Amino acid sequence: MSSGDPAAGQQPTAGRPHALLLDLDGTLVDSEPIHRAGFERWFAHRGWAFDREVASLFTGRRADDVFRTVEGPWSGGDPTQMFHEIVAMVPRDRLPDAVPGAVASIERALAAGIPLALVTSAGGRWADKALAALGGIDRFDVVVTRDDVSVGKPDPSGYALACERLGVDAGCALACEDAPQGVVAAVAAGVGTVVGVTTSFSDQVLREAGAHATLPDLTGIPALLR
Structure with a gap:
């Protein structure tokens, strides 16, 4: 592990965390290539470029939030409609593999009695499907999806809600995130x-x-869960 500087006014949790908060796509499952394929198809259909910089705008965020708040060729379109168009183009013939250590992390938390929360920008149907290889969504004590918050990551409400539902102090929790927007959300919470x-x-x-x-x-x- 390589240590970064703690966020201002905040220190890393000492000892075993009181809760484990996990992002889904890119953190628990290697699903980013699947989602990227849907975005690439949709952008090509629209005649718009989809490069690494554009892809980074959407990674870890709800696509409709990006459409509403970031200027781009999509400006002026219906964010909800465009989101559903992308979802329809995501490949449905394959499931993502688990990220190394994902299953062991979940099992260790369960064995240690550490509450588990999923905090994802994805919807509940995808979360249920993607977690099949990890033992299923029912292994989590709390699940917070895009449908549970009015604003997604980097807004902290998803992580705050997860901690509230678990009944734990956020300062005593451990979160894992693969995208900067998710990191910002967890830190802000x-x-x-x-x-x-x-x-x-x-x-x-x-x-x-x-x-x-x-x-x-x-x-x-x-x-870290021992």
Whole structure:
């Protein structure tokens, strides 16, 4: 693990965390290529360029939030309609693989009696489908999806809601996120330790967003739950 500077006024959680808060896409499952394929198809259909910079705007965020708040060729369109158009173009013939360490992290938290929360920008149907390889969505004590909050990441409401539903102090929780927008959300919610998972973005990008530490995947997480 490589340590980053703690966010201003915030120190990493000491000892075993009181809750484990996990993002889904790119953190628990290697699903970003599947979603990217849908975006690439939709952008091509619209005749718009879809490069790495544009892709980074959407990673870890609700697409309709991006359409509403970021200027682009989509400006003036109906955010909800465009979101559903993209969803319809996401490949449905394959499921994502688990990120290394994902299953072990969940099992370790369950064995240790550490409450688990899923905090995702995805909808409940996708979360249920994507988590099939990890034992199912029912392994989580709390599930917060795009449908549970009025504004998605980087807004902190998803993480704040997860901690509220778990009945834990956010400062005593550990969150894992693969996107800077998710890191920002967790830090803003007061999560005590935010680990950036470098499956989608670099160590530097995640640390600049506020991650206290980074890991290449989740294989190092079970050791933090002992």
